[in-house]
Amino acid sequence: MTSLTDSLLLSLRVDQPGTLQARLHRAIREAILSGRLRPGERLPATRLLAKSLSLGRNTVSLAYEALASEGYLTARGGSGHYVAADLPDAPLNHDPIPVRTSKTAALAALPVSSGQPALDLFPRDLFARLTARAWRRAGPALLSCRDVAGLPPLREAVAHYLRVTRDVRAEAGQVVILSGVQQALSLLAHLLMPDRDAGVGIEDPGYPGLVETIAALGRPAISIAVDRDGAVPPAPAAPTLTVLSPSRQYPLGLTMPLARRIAWVQAASEQGFHILEDDYDSEFRYEGKAQPSLQGLDPSGHVLYTGGSSKALFPAARIAWLVLPDRLVDPFLKLRHALDSFPPLASQLPLVDFIGEGHFARHMRRLRMAHRDRAETFAAAFRVTLGDRFHLSGGGAGLHLIAEPVTGDLPDDRILARLALDAGIGAAALSVTYRDVAPRQGLLLGFADIPSSEMPSRLARFKASVDAGSISDFQRPHHGLG
Numbered sequence: 001m002t003s004l005t006d007s008l009l010l011s012l013r014v015d016q017p018g019t020l021q022a023r024l025h026r027a028i029r030e031a032i033l034s035g036r037l038r039p040g041e042r043l044p045a046t047r048l049l050a051k052s053l054s055l056g057r058n059t060v061s062l063a064y065e066a067l068a069s070e071g072y073l074t075a076r077g078g079s080g081h082y083v084a085a086d087l088p089d090a091p092l093n094h095d096p097i098p099v100r101t102s103k104t105a106a107l108a109a110l111p112v113s114s115g116q117p118a119l120d121l122f123p124r125d126l127f128a129r130l131t132a133r134a135w136r137r138a139g140p141a142l143l144s145c146r147d148v149a150g151l152p153p154l155r156e157a158v159a160h161y162l163r164v165t166r167d168v169r170a171e172a173g174q175v176v177i178l179s180g181v182q183q184a185l186s187l188l189a190h191l192l193m194p195d196r197d198a199g200v201g202i203e204d205p206g207y208p209g210l211v212e213t214i215a216a217l218g219r220p221a222i223s224i225a226v227d228r229d230g231a232v233p234p235a236p237a238a239p240t241l242t243v244l245s246p247s248r249q250y251p252l253g254l255t256m257p258l259a260r261r262i263a264w265v266q267a268a269s270e271q272g273f274h275i276l277e278d279d280y281d282s283e284f285r286y287e288g289k290a291q292p293s294l295q296g297l298d299p300s301g302h303v304l305y306t307g308g309s310s311k312a313l314f315p316a317a318r319i320a321w322l323v324l325p326d327r328l329v330d331p332f333l334k335l336r337h338a339l340d341s342f343p344p345l346a347s348q349l350p351l352v353d354f355i356g357e358g359h360f361a362r363h364m365r366r367l368r369m370a371h372r373d374r375a376e377t378f379a380a381a382f383r384v385t386l387g388d389r390f391h392l393s394g395g396g397a398g399l400h401l402i403a404e405p406v407t408g409d410l411p412d413d414r415i416l417a418r419l420a421l422d423a424g425i426g427a428a429a430l431s432v433t434y435r436d437v438a439p440r441q442g443l444l445l446g447f448a449d450i451p452s453s454e455m456p457s458r459l460a461r462f463k464a465s466v467d468a469g470s471i472s473d474f475q476r477p478h479h480g481l482g
Helices: 002-013 020-034 046-053 057-069 101-108 124-137 152-166 181-192 208-216 258-271 326-340 345-356 359-386 413-422 452-468
Strands: 073-076 080-083 175-178 200-204 221-227 241-244 274-278 303-308 320-323 390-393 400-405 427-429 443-446
Touching: 002 020, 002 046, 020 057, 046 057, 057 073, 057 080, 124 345, 152 175, 152 303, 152 320, 152 345, 152 359, 175 181, 175 326, 181 208, 181 241, 181 274, 181 303, 181 320, 181 326, 200 208, 208 221, 258 274, 345 359, 359 390, 359 400, 359 452, 413 427, 413 443, 413 452
Parallel strands: 200 221, 200 241, 241 274, 274 303
Antiparallel strands: 073 080, 175 320, 303 320, 390 400, 400 443, 427 443
């Protein structure tokens, strides 16, 4: 024991990172791997080793337990700990990878977004408790869940929430858990459009991310005109699959009135095409009553509904849901299984109780009030600071305002978006959302993720950067997509 304790003492005295338990664990493991402790050799009792090394007995016990769980030691009841006869494979014999603080700092410095919610209000402590509780309850059956549609309790919670809040016709068996609207669009295009040359209908202007998805599928994007009531119904027919955002049209923020919604539903039923309703931020309405979902008005099953957590929770959550008519559920799930099997459990598990116990709905109410206040504060500060350069609109719903130049001496909106981002204001260029229609110049300005106290200073920096530069200073292209 003397030679072992001497080598362990030496290792513990070396200036190495980690707690005493971690350093003892590492020293014993190295003694095993180097052959100084041979297979079958008995280690000192925890009490004796603790006394020899001037450590707490609990420190030694925990190190022994960790080594046993990793396969380096075997515990024999009443006899002690012995070096295992079969050691773990070599790839496992390494120290934990240290966290690089530079990466953490880089993540903290990520740019703001024009469509980001108030992340400072997300109930992280509550969500962490629900996550820990869910994992404590997770037994073998749950850990091996391979349901291609997603975790059944989560689908039940989502279906109930959508029925109550969005008038969606949804039962748990119709809900599929996905990562976002782009995954939903990709799968539906494969399922509903066997003709590989067929195009997908999309609003013009519209969300550039969907245009990129359609292009990646090798299909053309067919523009759907937008007027003051939102997307214009097709004449004579729409593409087999058309994506609409009736609750809040992106980027113009228009809400489709009921008569226009009924016209789209009737056209889809009569002509046999499908609509993918992208309800991306319907929860955030600050004025008036929300219109019912398009899907809830459709008895024929031609409107497919998708929403998610990126705007309601946080962008990195990557949890969305798709509501399908019964006739499409089985073929959709067969296709989904062939392409990516089933959604990961870890991202779904905490949402079951977060939605089911009402925390999600309470969080939405809190966000709506906070976003409304921040929209009003931002608009007031913007008009004081930049009201002579831009016309501001769109504060009744959603997560961005629209600022359109009223003077002709401003640079391209892509350059303005970069300057706004540099000033700490989430911004996207309005012009890049247009395709076949002549683009309008303007900015989509995020307000929800900016503390009210910081709005005047950030807007002042933005104004100063615009006023200080000449057109020749603004030559680096930047789309500023949020």
